[in-house]
Amino acid sequence: MKKLACLILSFLLLLAVTAVAEEGTDQRADEIARKREAESMIPSRKIAARELPPLMVMQDGEKVRTEEQWRARRAELIDMLAREEYGYTPQAPDEVTGTVESSAEAFAAKAVQETVTLSFDTPNGGFSFPFTLIVPHADGPAPVFVVIAFRPDVPDKYLPMEEIIDRGYAVATFCYKDVTSDSAEMDGIASMYPWDEKTGWGKIGMWAFAASRVMDYLETRPDIDASRACVTGHSRLGKTALWCGAQDERFGMVISNDSGCSGAALSRDKLGETVKAITDVFPYWFCGNYAAWADREEEMPFDQHMLLSLIAPRKLYVCSAEQDAWADPENEYLACCAASEAWQL
Structure with missing residues (x-):
C-alpha cells in the first residue's frame, strides 16, 4: 500500500x-x-524587407555624399519618374499673365476675394484657366496655400477659409477640371502640347503644371509672400501636389492627404490599390509606360520614396487616414522613413 x-x-x-x-x-x-x-x-526592418531601389546611389553606382551629388541625383530621379510614371512636363511658358475678373470684400471684411484668369502661350496657341485668390487684410505680404481642388467653390466644406485667413494665410485655389477633364479625353491643356504615347505627361502632370502657373502669378503680387508658399491636394490631387512640389522648388512646403498608390505610398508590398488597379481604371493619370509595371512592382527601378525625397530639404507633410486601407497609410509612413535619407544629408 x-x-x-x-x-x-x-x-x-x-x-x-x-x-x-x-x-x-x-x-x-x-x-x-x-x-x-x-x-x-521597426520601420527599418519593414523597409529592408521591401528591397527598395537605393535612394542615395547614383545610376553609375557612386554614393551620394554631398549636396552637389544630391543635385545630380535629384535630376536623375525626376527624369526616371517622368519617364516611367508621370510623363515629362513641358517647359514653363515665358510669361504668365493674370487678369482680375472680380474683387470684393469677403469673410466679414477680413479678406479680399478675387477671381483671376491666368493666360499663357503654348505650342498650339493661348490657354487660360480661372482660380480664386483670397488674401487676408494684413500689415505685410501673406504666406499662401495653393490648393488643387475638386470643386471651384469658395468657401468649401473641405476648405475652412475663415480659420485659414484668421491665421494670416492667403489661399489660391483652382478646380482641376478647369485645366483638363478627369478622363482620357485630350481636352483643355492636354490639347495644347505635343504628346508621346509612352512618355507624354498624364493628367496628374497637367494639373501639377497648372499649380506652378498659379505660383508664377503669385510671385508678381506684392500682397503675397511667395517665398512661403505651400501646395496641397487630396487623393489624386494629393499625388498631383507631390509631383508639383517635387519639380517646383519654389514651394517651400508640400502637403498631401491620402495620396496613396502612386502618391506617398510605397508600391512594393502595397495593400489596397496597386499599380495594376490604378492603371486599369485611371491610365490617363500617368504616362503610357507606367502600366507596364502592373504586377511587377518588385522589378521597378523606382518607388514612391524617391518622389518624396525630391521635396528635401523643404517641408513635407504626408497626411493619412488610419482606416483608409485602399491608400495604405503604413506604406505611406514607410515611404517617409525611406525618403528621410535625403533630409539627413
Whole structure:
C-alpha cells in the first residue's frame, strides 16, 4: 500500500513538473512571438524587407555624399519618374499673365476675394484657366496655400477659409477640371502640347503644371509672400501636389492627404490599390509606360520614396487616414522613413 502511495505521489509530482515545464515553454513561445511582432514594427526592418531601389546611389553606382551629388541625383530621379510614371512636363511658358475678373470684400471684411484668369502661350496657341485668390487684410505680404481642388467653390466644406485667413494665410485655389477633364479625353491643356504615347505627361502632370502657373502669378503680387508658399491636394490631387512640389522648388512646403498608390505610398508590398488597379481604371493619370509595371512592382527601378525625397530639404507633410486601407497609410509612413535619407544629408 505504501509502495502504491509513493508511486502515485511520484506520478503526480512528475505531472506537476511537466505542467510547469510546458507552461514555461508556452510562455517562452509567447515571448518570442511578441518579440517578433515588435521587431516587425521597426520601420527599418519593414523597409529592408521591401528591397527598395537605393535612394542615395547614383545610376553609375557612386554614393551620394554631398549636396552637389544630391543635385545630380535629384535630376536623375525626376527624369526616371517622368519617364516611367508621370510623363515629362513641358517647359514653363515665358510669361504668365493674370487678369482680375472680380474683387470684393469677403469673410466679414477680413479678406479680399478675387477671381483671376491666368493666360499663357503654348505650342498650339493661348490657354487660360480661372482660380480664386483670397488674401487676408494684413500689415505685410501673406504666406499662401495653393490648393488643387475638386470643386471651384469658395468657401468649401473641405476648405475652412475663415480659420485659414484668421491665421494670416492667403489661399489660391483652382478646380482641376478647369485645366483638363478627369478622363482620357485630350481636352483643355492636354490639347495644347505635343504628346508621346509612352512618355507624354498624364493628367496628374497637367494639373501639377497648372499649380506652378498659379505660383508664377503669385510671385508678381506684392500682397503675397511667395517665398512661403505651400501646395496641397487630396487623393489624386494629393499625388498631383507631390509631383508639383517635387519639380517646383519654389514651394517651400508640400502637403498631401491620402495620396496613396502612386502618391506617398510605397508600391512594393502595397495593400489596397496597386499599380495594376490604378492603371486599369485611371491610365490617363500617368504616362503610357507606367502600366507596364502592373504586377511587377518588385522589378521597378523606382518607388514612391524617391518622389518624396525630391521635396528635401523643404517641408513635407504626408497626411493619412488610419482606416483608409485602399491608400495604405503604413506604406505611406514607410515611404517617409525611406525618403528621410535625403533630409539627413
